[in-house]
Amino acid sequence: MSANAVEVRNVSKRFGEVHALNEVSLTIKQGDFFGLLGPNGAGKTTLMRVLCGLLAPDQGDVRILDSSLERWQIPFAVGVVPQDIALYDMLSARKNLELFGKLRGLTGKKLETRIDFVLDLIGLSDRAKSRVKGFSGGMKRRLNLGVALLAEPRVLLLDEPTVGVDPQSRASIFELLESLHGQGVTILYTTHYMEEAERLCRTIAILDHGKILGVGSLEELITMVKTPRFVRLILRSDSEKFPALAGVASKQSGLRVDYVPTSQDGLAEILTQLADFHGAQRVEVVSPNLEMLFLELTGRELRDA
Amino acid sequence: MKRVWYLARKDVAIFLTDPVAIGLAFIVPMVMILVFGFVFGGQGKDGLAELNVLAVNEDTGPGGARLVQALDGLEELKLIQRSVKENTPFDSASASALVAKGSYSAALVIPRDFSDGVADGELRAHILEDTRDPVTAGVLLGLMQKTAFETFPMLMPSAMMSGMLDSMGTVGFNSDLAKAIEKNFGVELPDSGMSFKDMVPRDMLLGDAGEASDSGSSGPNLGAVFNKVNQITRTQVVGQNVVNPAVAHTTAGTAVMFMLFGVGAIAASLLREMHTGTATRLLLMGATSGEILLSKLLYAVVLGSLQLFAMMVYGWLIFSLQIWEHLTPMLVMIVVTAVVMSSVGLIISALSRTEEQAAGFQVVIILSMSAIGGAMFPSFMLPGFIKTISKVTPVYWAMQGFNDIFWRNQSLSGILLECGICLGMAALMTTLAVMIFRRRLANELG
Structure with missing residues (x-):
């Protein structure tokens, strides 16, 4: 088995005249906490959609956990946290998890166990039966993340998971992600907050206008800065x-x-x-x-x- | 006030961002005017649309053929005398079967002794009718009487004279008048010395034959005269046992139309899923675009079936709709109707990109299909070409199915055609909707 969890080779994607991704190549090692840093419109979400199989690249290929990625086919061991809070407001937290868990192929006792585990992990056990509609933004974000954890993913793809979140919930999400990383989960985290990338990520890629401008650890990237203190x-x-x-x-x-x-x-x-x-x-x-x-x-x- | 203006301008600006919705806002009423214009267009101007009626001439004399020829020449009627399939003339049994089946609303049977009847001053005929369409049989009866009296002009006068003579017993005629009548009407009258004024009571001449007759005057009873001439009998060949005939159609029609509005909500639900990102998440969790759409179909079918069943039970409670006698075929037809109407909802969902567009498509599709498909009013009221067009709508076949069950007392085997056509339409629309939705998802995701 390869040591790489994700391999992206020369991926390009155009939308009309716009080059959303321009020959992007990057490798994410297993167990890494990889940050994709770039401003809005840099191509982060497009790359994430390619990695999820929601979008077919115009050229290049993607391998996740040694398998070529087919469109619409998300490997079981990959969890995805979309940028939108994609939950059913009128259902309870548990019902939401139950639905998505079943779609992921979990059933019976295993599903129940995973739901309880995830609810505990995201700190929503006491609100399991409450409708999502009444949740705060931070609670919804945590549940949004929890859905992706149901199938015990080995690779977790997060697309700006802290947008619109209060500092307390943000800290709680960071702790959760650090804990998952500590358990060996490979994480790809897109953000336009430099502080988040600096705090969380072991490896960071800077993306702008669909191009990777630099990749490395925080220290390696800092050495590239020409401006002194x-x-x-x-x-x-x-x-x-x-x-x-x-x-x-x-x-x-x-x-x-x-x-x-x-x-x-x-x-x-x-x-x-x-x-x-x-x-x-x-x-x-x-x-x-x-x-x-x-x-x-x-x-x-x-x-x- | 300025704020109101700003807020209104904001809404206009938002509305202008959706060109399809703008188009629909104008096109929808135009389409509806067109549909209702065609549906009701013939009424009040050119009279009734041409009625298709079966004609069976069993008369051994020449009278029947003359009457058929005269009726066939009328603009209002189209007489169908031969089976196209077998190229043989209809007999009363085959005509009755076709009326019972619902292929035609009425059949005119001219009996073997029709010519003899005319000679005896009697108009003998038989109308086989489906009373679900009271218009056709009623119009046929009127046209038949009018045409018969025109074709056989002596029929009424001779009957009247005969009636007068019957009512006046031995009273004689003025000899000149008797001669004139003998010359013009070909009847032989007894000689008498009475004047016409002596013979016909004054109050009868002034116009109120009924009162004259009722009051015991010695004039002829014209009602009785007409009854003697008019020997046309009517037989209801279908629906004799239906307790509340109009309700069967009204209940099914209303239920089907409102079910369509219900399934139209699929579009709103799907759009919401796409806008909130849950549709994308479902894809990420392993569901396919087809599965997402089919789940909406299933949801709508279950909900629609329950809604239709509840409406039928309501019809039973309020209007004694005979649902329990037809439970099995009715349940099958309910589910089939729910399936095909839900697939209409799927098409609306797949085509709409905004809720405004969905609302527009919903109104156009649902109202026009209900209007021409026979859910709003019975299809026999529609002009001929609309009746033809209506057969491409699932509403028409659903309504046919319910009419067959409640009116024609059909069992499961009797609604197989309607069920097959509805399910075929549903399969086609669902396949199309899935294809459109898949392409749309692919486009919207990039």
């Missing part, structure tokens, strides 16, 4: 005039002013000079991160893209 000053208000520091390049964007030293030794000097400035809301040292890498690779900021 710098000091960021956040002004109290627009009316504040930021201080110009001799020999230090500065760049303002709204309330934000970035001071980039010529050498790393210059950081302390900048901080000293800014200590007397009273118009600052906050002063911080910014280390190279994925946001910077994205900016360098695309010329745009991740959050604005």
Whole structure:
């Protein structure tokens, strides 16, 4: 058996004139927590749909757990969490799980056991008989995730599973995913939140305009960032005039002013000079991160893209 | 007020994003005007549409042939005298069987002694009728009498004279008048010295024969005269045992039409599944697009069958609809109807991309099918070409099935044709719907 859980080779997909995926290739090792980071419209959902078998690529092929993927044929060992909360509002949490479990081929005692296990895992055992309609957004997201866990997946594909979720539920989902990863489940996680990718993922691919711009661990990607550490000053208000520091390049964007030293030794000097400035809301040292890498690779900021 | 304007503009803007729904908003009423225009178009302008009636001439004399020829020349009637299949003239047994089967609403049987009857001042004929269609037999009777009196002009006057003579006993005529009558009407009158005024009572001449007769005046009873001439008998060959004839059709028709509205909800349900992403999730969990659609069909069939059965029970409770005597064929027809109507719902679902489109398609398809298929009003009321078109609608065959059961007392074997056609239509529509839906899902997912 291959050590790879997912292999994507030269996959392209066009929608009219738009290249949603442009010769995308990537490999996800078994047991990896793989993040696919990119702004909205980068091609994340298209790639996810190709990986689910919902969409046939124009070219290239996909293998999941050593099997070629056929359209509409999702391997049993793959769980998929769609971006939409795809649940039946008028049914209870248990009824939803029961329906999807049966469609996945689970029956009888095994189905009951799995439903109980999943409800416990997602923290909804006490609301099992409640209609989904009355759930909070976070509860629905957890149940949405729970459906994908019914068949004990070895590979879990999650398409932006925390969209519109409150911080508490987000933390709960993160814990759950980390726990699953700890049990050996391979996870592919798409997100446009850099913080999520940085916190959760062992391997991260940056996707933009249908192309993979870089793949590696967080540390490997950070080494690709050319911008050194710098000091960021956040002004109290627009009316504040930021201080110009001799020999230090500065760049303002709204309330934000970035001071980039010529050498790393210059950081302390900048901080000293800014200590007397009273118009600052906050002063911080910014280390190279994925946001910077994205900016360098695309010329745009991740959050604005 | 400005806010109301902004909100209204928002709704217009949303509406304008769906060109199909815009089209349907205008096309739907136009289609309905067209359908109802064709259905009722002939009424009030050109009179009744041409009626197809079976004619059996058993007369051994020349009178029957003359009457048939005269009737055949009428625009209002189309007389069918020969079996196309066997190319033989119908006899009263075969005509009766065809009326009983529902192929025709009425048959005119001219008896062997028709010519003798005319010679005796009697119009002898027999109408075999399906009283589910009271119009055809009624019109046939009227046309038959009118044509007979035109074809045999002496029939009524001779009967009247005969009646007068019968009623007046030995009273004599004015000799000049007697001669004139003898010359013009060919009857021989006893000689008398009475004037016409002496012979015919004044109040009768003034127009009220009934009162004159009822009051004991010595005039002829014209009602009795007409009854003597009119020896046309009518026989109901089907539905004699139906307790409440109109209800059988009304109940089935209303139930079928509203069932169609019910199954139209499949479209809304499917669209909801597609918009909320549950349809995609079902695919991800291993269901196929065909299975998703067939599950909707199954749901609609179960719901529709229960709805139809409940309507029939309601008909029984309120109007004594005879459901228990026909339980097995009725249950089969209910399920078959539910299947075919649900497949109509599937087609609407597969074709609609928004709920507005679904609503538009639903109104057009359901109302026009109900109107021309015989669910809104009995098919005998429809013009000929609409009757022909109606046979491509499942509503027509479902209604035929229910009419066969409740009106013609048919057992299971008697509704096999209707069931077969309905199921064939359902299979075709379901296959089409699955193909359309599969392609649509593929397109919508990218």
